[in-house]
Amino acid sequence: MNGTTPAEAAASRARAGLLYGLAAYGLWGIMPIYFKWLKAVPSIDIVAHRIVWSLVALAILATLAGAWDQVRAAIRHRRTLAFLFVTALLIGTNWMLYVYAINSGHILAGSLGYYLNPLANILLGRFILKERLTKLQWTAVAIAAVGIAVLAAGALGTLWISLTLCFSFATYGLLRKIIHVESLAGLTIETALLFPIALGWLLMGGTVGRPMFGSGGSETVLLVATGIVSTVPLLCFTAAARRLAYSTVGMLQFIAPTLQFLLAVAIYNEPFTNAHAIAFGCIWTALALYLGSMVRDRRARQQLECSELAEA
Template structure:
């Protein structure tokens, strides 16, 4: 085999990274099916259980990967700890709203929010990090804004879900970008900060006579497994990020909201009216331009944050 043929074949690590990335975003994309099965349980209860059962799983991962030194270093840095307190608040809001959107029949609005996220990252990079935007990126943002305006006119009742998910997660990603801590250790600290609130909520629910682990065996199993189910895609994402170029991850990230969109329309029959068609059409056109720019300048692109 000649040298040119050897160079043409993907490196084994890159192939594994691509598989990890597809698996991560696919799991995030079908996560609505999991939470939809818990519709009988309140959104706050689901998120509380997600936090409670994630913490021991993350502690085990940190023990196996010897990541406790990262935890100690982050706690010693006051600025990092304050940033993680902010990101814990943001991701808690994001989780709660996402679960509410799924269980209340607004998966379509949630998918739009995550479609908007890359474009929100571009805007934050411009105005907060003072990064330069190309003319193509400005055009993409203008098209996306037109789509949002169409949705505001025709489906205002769901727009707040999309925008809140987008803004909370984009801001979360920005703060995690500047926090000096890796993904698993950072998520561990965020989860620990939210843990007292989760335990307090579940204790209060138990005190007023609500079922602590749902009313059926199925609910109990799904609630206990929520921590592992929520954390596994993050681990796959981390493995992919270590093996793939940023530009490849940037393109893979659109797999999750696409699968959410398909679940909403085809699996659960959520209404898809003219306003949705115009808005999603504009967002998809904007993302196509975004991807063109991403491919044209792969070195300048940023790795997407994990939708934890």
């Protein structure tokens, strides 16, 4: 026994989950900069390299962390392997569309997709995982939904990008929370399932007329480094999803699209409309309300625990 109470252990787990979540969404938020450096490379080739080099990075990490026993155990469990096959397809789809959105000048459409995603996570947490929301949290969801609806109304031409990004990643996160497999082992299996397709594409020449490993120099280095760039935030995300309420993960996720949004407007000169201004204000108002509700509930629990200890 180490003297840690269940409440302290839960609080420590939640703090770790929060740090993992902040790391994941912060890195995802600035990732468009990286893929803009590779805009000369077709999206499908970039994703193929992401998968191939991610597996290399994950194999090294799994060896260092001694995670191969977890990988083998998950593979032997048919239900877990079936779930991981589905999540592999979901994350592969998400990666492809995300890179396409960045390099086709639709970072704002990608940003909208990831603004929609937290709402999807919150609702999935409520109706699938039976997580409870307070009235203030429901109010936050409603305000964010209004902002996103205004933004969507002005982006119908690219709404399919936003909705597909939202659906693929929200479902991915839900399934990874349900599956009883650690983040590193699960991601290693997912990437291994996609690896034959990605490697086959590159070996067959990829996009016609392009060198397999890029045009040399910095482009080759950037393609190889996609393994690390892709793996680190996804590992942080799955670690956060296993430690936090899924609705909390959903609200943290506003960090990434906000950073993407700012990059699109401030650096890449995508248009900033009145609809964007309304949505931005609504979403951050919703985030403030939701986080305020979380802080209030935590203080109430702490006061209750102190009262119970005093009575004892």
